[in-house]
Amino acid sequence: MTVMKRLSALLVAAILVSLFAPLCSSALDELTLDIKAAILMNSETGEVIYSKDSEKPYHIAETAVVMTALLAFEAAARGDVSLSDTVTASAEALEGIPEDAETQKIQPGEKMSLESLLYCALVCSAADACNVIAQYISGDLDTFIKLMNDRAAELGCKNTRFVNANGVENNEQFSSARDLALIASAAAGHDKFMEICNTVTIEVTETNLSAIRLLDNSNYLIRPDYPRYYYSYACGIKNGYSETGGHCLISAVNVDGIYVVSVTLGGQLAAADNGYYEIRSFTETRKLFKWFFLNYSYRDIISPIEPIVEVPIALAEGTDTVVARVQEGLSMFLPNDLKLSETFKREITIYSQQEGAEKLKAPISEGTVLGEMTVSFNGETYGPFTLVANTDVQVSKLELMRANLSSLMKNPLVSIIFWVVIIVIVLYIAFVIQYNRRRAKKRREFNKLNENSVTTIPRKKP
Known part of the structure; x- marks a missing residue:
């Protein structure tokens, strides 16, 4: 029985090794993602953990809204605006939005807080909310779009061009997985941004022209009610879709207070084993995160x-x-x-x-x-x-005394004086010794003379 048990244990171990060894030994080099482009980046350092065609520009759909939100949060951080500001939607801001675009049916003259507009933009990709935000931050859409491109350049984006603030499909608007990761990393530094984009559902308060709005997030990676896609460690950030760009997703996981940002671009619908179709931007992001946690850890170099x-x-x-x-x-x-x-x-x-x-x-x-x-x-x-x-x-x-003395002796004048003093002392000692010797000799001669004098004087009779 003992032999059988050992053989069984060895067999189980061999099976486990065969299952996991290929993943562990080759996962870092051979992770296969059914996606056009992807990246995994440390949001604090910009360190790239995984990359697949991450420099190549693609259509990015509503993920462009992350830049719109970033500029709003940076304006708030500077004190130029406040999230509690009441913003009035203008007819100009609402013009030109395609009928098939995602909107919250904001009307000209409607008053909403900047925070509510950001919820509309980040949670459900409301194109009208994005335009209203852009106009409020910069005064007009053209100025805001220039600000988007300038900020992208400052962040180190090399393959990005914005032509609108809402992510509505446009052949002239594009970015790369790397550039979107840089933008998302900057946005992740604002706690309120992460709070909003990680919201699954929320009611936005009624306005002067609208009843309460119920916002529903279509980022299935953070929705427990979509178990095929849900990943419990995921945090936000933004998903999008366009016919040209396919399904896009920016997401993140929090590791010891540090956000690791992922970007997947060009995801398609693919048939799953269960007969359903799966959105690859979600399945591949989840696969990427699982690969990361299996193979990587936050390690102290020094x-x-x-x-x-x-x-x-x-x-x-x-x-x-x-x-x-x-x-x-x-x-x-x-x-x-x-x-x-x-x-x-x-x-x-x-x-x-x-x-x-x-x-x-x-x-x-x-x-x-x-x-x-x-x-x-x-x-x-x-x-x-x-x-x-x-x-x-x-x-x-x-040691200090020795050092001070040694340093003192390196001075030529001090050295001369020292040796003069030593010589004087030696001469003085020699003189004292010689003097004492002479004195002692005289004392001996005197004593001897006295002894001789005493012995030669005759005694008188009584």
């Missing part, structure tokens, strides 16, 4: 509590070195099996060890800057990171 190098220090009490650490650490999303010590190369510079530099001396305080370090990986260099003392180092009084 940590502020890690001792980096021991730096020689003079005049210290009880030691001749001080430990240096980085002032701020570096963490990255990396494959779980990546060996950091073999792939990340460190280059350390200690200021006190540079040619012509003054040597490090005690006392020093914890946090004293000692040098800097850079880290290289895959052709990229990170840093420099400041190296500081890990602890206080007290001065040794004895």
